[in-house]
Amino acid sequence: MARGATMRAAFYEGARRFRTGTASVPAPGPGEALLRVRRVGICGTDLHIFQGHLDHRVPRGGVIGHEALAEVAEAPAGSGFTAGDRVVVEPLWFCGACRACRMGGSYLCYNLKVLGVDLPGGMREYWPVPVGRLLKVPAVLGDDHAALIEPLSVATHDVRRARVGTGDAVVVFGGGPIGALIAMVARQKGARVVVAEVNPFRLDMLATLGLQTVGPDQDLVGFVNDWTGGDGADVAFEVTGNPKAVRAMTEVVRVWGTVSIVAIHSEPMPVNLYQMFARELSMHGSRLYAREDWEEAIRLAASGAITLGPLVSRTIPLEALQEGMEQALGGGPVMKLLVDLTA
Ligand SMILES: [Zn+2]
Numbered sequence: 001m002a003r004g005a006t007m008r009a010a011f012y013e014g015a016r017r018f019r020t021g022t023a024s025v026p027a028p029g030p031g032e033a034l035l036r037v038r039r040v041g042i043c044g045t046d047l048h049i050f051q052g053h054l055d056h057r058v059p060r061g062g063v064i065g066h067e068a069l070a071e072v073a074e075a076p077a078g079s080g081f082t083a084g085d086r087v088v089v090e091p092l093w094f095c096g097a098c099r100a101c102r103m104g105g106s107y108l109c110y111n112l113k114v115l116g117v118d119l120p121g122g123m124r125e126y127w128p129v130p131v132g133r134l135l136k137v138p139a140v141l142g143d144d145h146a147a148l149i150e151p152l153s154v155a156t157h158d159v160r161r162a163r164v165g166t167g168d169a170v171v172v173f174g175g176g177p178i179g180a181l182i183a184m185v186a187r188q189k190g191a192r193v194v195v196a197e198v199n200p201f202r203l204d205m206l207a208t209l210g211l212q213t214v215g216p217d218q219d220l221v222g223f224v225n226d227w228t229g230g231d232g233a234d235v236a237f238e239v240t241g242n243p244k245a246v247r248a249m250t251e252v253v254r255v256w257g258t259v260s261i262v263a264i265h266s267e268p269m270p271v272n273l274y275q276m277f278a279r280e281l282s283m284h285g286s287r288l289y290a291r292e293d294w295e296e297a298i299r300l301a302a303s304g305a306i307t308l309g310p311l312v313s314r315t316i317p318l319e320a321l322q323e324g325m326e327q328a329l330g331g332g333p334v335m336k337l338l339v340d341l342t343a
């Protein structure tokens with residue numbers, strides 16, 4: 001890559017404003033590969049950024065984007081990567097020295113920084129990334145599908161942490177991209193799964209994926225009771241952030257069952273702790289992912305065990321980022337939006 005060349009990039013200009021312009025192609029630092037970005041997914045975190053909720057973390061003029069599929073343009077000799085490799089990016093910086101890092105939980109580092117939030121991300125044609133944060137993608141996975149490896153890694157992490165196994169009954173509150181992926185990963189583990197969702201487009205999509213659903217007109221607690229012969233589900237995942245789901249989540253789980261909190265709750269919410277006590281439930285949080293979750297996500301996606309195609313609602317060029325954010329924020333008939341940096 002010739003130094004001094006320019007590239008297209010999208011810049012965060014404050015609440016509800018993205019601007020696509022140009023910048024110099026960055027030079028990779030020591031231990032970094034220079035990536036040519038091909039796809040970047042837009043997720044709920046990006047929508048929070050768009051609304052100005054994360055202005056304490058994302059600088060004005062910052063570049064967001066943490067769900068990337070890219071091609072290596074340049075890599076340091078001996079790094080194991082060479083020009084042309086297709087890679088996904090584990091978008092985390094951690095200190096390696098704090099209690100979380102020392103315990104093996106570097107994705108929960110007390111000093112964690114997320115690439116595309118706290119540090120510059122991938123909404124640009126060229127992105128320098130430490131080689132330690134790259135994973136190769138098998139050729140069998142197309143660009144659009146490979147761009148979903150990041151959210152799929154969230155799902156493999158959530159399912160692993162909740163120890164979902166063969167024959168388990170699993171309730172997923174929320175059928176957006178993460179909820180749908182959790183449901184498919186749990187099903188692949190041999191669980192039977194039901195997804196509670198209110199959006200009619202998403203209910204249709206979940207049915208297309210062969211998933212059982214409970215809609216807004218149905219009594220979920222009654223449904224799960226019948227579905228499990230009165231026992232309750234083995235595991236419930238809370239992926240909505242909605243108070244009604246939080247109220248119901250401890251009421252659908254069996255004795256010694258598990259409640260997993262996946263949604264980002266920025267406000268305290270009432271929980272039925274009587275059920276927590278009476279059935280001796282376990283509740284835990286589930287955030288981000290470890291390296292093994294990425295490896296499993298790549299394996300599952302490459303084997304075709306998880307259906308990814310229908311989750312991509314639309315692919316947009318970088319110039320349409322502003323409009324794409326507005327559309328995604330408006331809800332309606334949208335699952336995942338991808339930015340195509342090659343368009
Ligand atoms: Zn995301």
Ligand SMILES: [Zn+2]
Binds near residue numbers: 094096097098111112
């Ligand atoms: Zn740390």
